[in-house]
Amino acid sequence: MPTLDIRQRSYTKIVATVGPASQSPERIAELLQAGVNVFRLNMAHGTPEDQQPKVDIIRRVSEELNLPVAILADLAGPKIRLGEVENGCIYCERDAEYSFVDGDTGNGPHELTSTYEPLTSELSKGDSVMLADGTVIMQVIAKEPGRVRLKVTQAGDLRSRQGINLPGVKLSVPAISVSDHMHAIWAAKAKVDFVSLSFVRAPDEVKALKDILRSAGSNAGVVAKIEKREALDRLEEIVAASDAVMVARGDLGVEIDVAEMPIQQKRIIRVCHRYEKPVIIATQMLESMHESSRPTRAEVTDVANAVLDGADACMLSGETAIGKFPVKAVEMMNSIARVTESAIPTLMWRDSERTEYATRHDVTRAVVSGAGLMAKQLKAKTLVVASHSGGTALALSQQRNLVPTMGVSTKESTLRKMCLYWGVTPVRGAPACDMQGLIRHADEWARHTCGAKKGDRIVIVGGSHLTAGPDGEQMASGVHDVVVVHEVEGE
Secondary structure, rough: OOOOHHHHHOOEEEEEEEEOOOOOOHHHHHHHHHHHOOOEEEEEOOHHHHHHHHHHHHHHHHHHOOOOOEEEEEEOOOOEEEOOHHEEEEOOOOOOOEEEEOOOOOOOOOOOEEOOHHHHHOOEEEEEEEEEOOOOOEEEEEOOOOEEEOOOOOOOEEEEEOEEEEOOOOOOOOOOHHHHHHHHHHHHHHOOOOEEOOOOOOOHHHHHHHHHHHHHHOOOOOEEEEEOOHHHHOOOHHHHOEEEEEEHHHHHHHHHHHHHHHHHHHHHHHHHHHHHHHHHHHOOOOOOHHHOOOOHHHHHHHHHHHHOOOOEEEEEOHHOOOOOHHHHHHHHHHHHHHHHHHHOOOOOOHHHHOOOOOOOOOOHHHHHHHHHHHHHHOOOOEEEEEEOHHHHHHHHHHHOOOOOOOEOOOHHHHHHHHHHHOOEEEEEOOOOOOOHHHHHHHHHHHHOOOOOOOOOOEEEEEEEEHHEEOOOOOOOOOEEEEEEEEEOOOO
């Protein structure tokens, strides 16, 4: 399968979950070539011992294809689940009564247990209990020692180990469990690029995960998953504390009124734009492609609207983990995003909306804004961003310029982080600390990858390291960033 060139890849990045349908080296290669930028490892479905071989395969295939790709380790978080139910499945009729009881085993089909030990003490009369992703709803009608009684208000099937959501209930469960802590330490040692925290409720929880990773020697970005009402209540603080954000619509759509979901998605994206943080839209984007080789029209529209709203990335979950058509799902996601992007004359966001919130250096902000405007006005074939830590590349990404952008760095970890940055294609092997060498490399890359011809323009933006003289000393000590316009020389 041929690798997509930059002109066939969407600016919006694609996150794909690795699972039984996609964990072989051959399938990883196909997915990477089809347009995957980030591979997600779901830590709820595998131990570190299970996940390490996947990391090794992804890294090996990335080297073989010379395509940087990021890895996201998704921590399970304090997900509350049912215990075992009688015969593995029961049907809950409307108005039927059930009880949650303490312990691991219930006495008959109408006694339910959970993985959360304090559940019976923390529920109160009148609380709603959402089960099986909200397909079954019960309401607490009475409390007794070690037991709460509930009445079914929405009928449906219950299976063992399905999820429990408790909208509006204040829980004492810690954000980072013992197993999450262990998985985070493994992720740090495995040098994954991003670690996501599930069921975030407060910015301190994000900071706690950062501390765990840093103490283990990792500079991985922390992704806050927005899936609880408490997170929406403190959204700006959580976004400010995070390196990226995921709109986890599965649990969020159960924790809040599902009718709110589209408006909250747009609000989260808008806040992420103001703080210049990448945002991933996740859950059921191409759900029907578990079984079908084509998505529904509603799913296509959902992906397109996420792109129009300004998502940095869209995520595939079961579609690539266990679906029958993982590669076709990636190809479809790429196709929808590309068509949507091509219909928009410009996606550049107004800088005035970001000034109050942005944390990046004001010189960097001004330089990347000017570079993007220059590239547009000069009809440049390529934008090149040289970035040591990735900050300049992220700032340029947030400008949403439609000129193909090449990201270069001396650090492989930075190149992998760029895989989540909208519109930035990380490229290995470029001389990121030598301006003349970088110009030559960019000239060749633009000709072979972007169809540039003699006289076409390339805009290069980078840090002060690009102004160093032959002896390595800075030519201008006050320089933070530089912009160079180059005319393509070769045919």
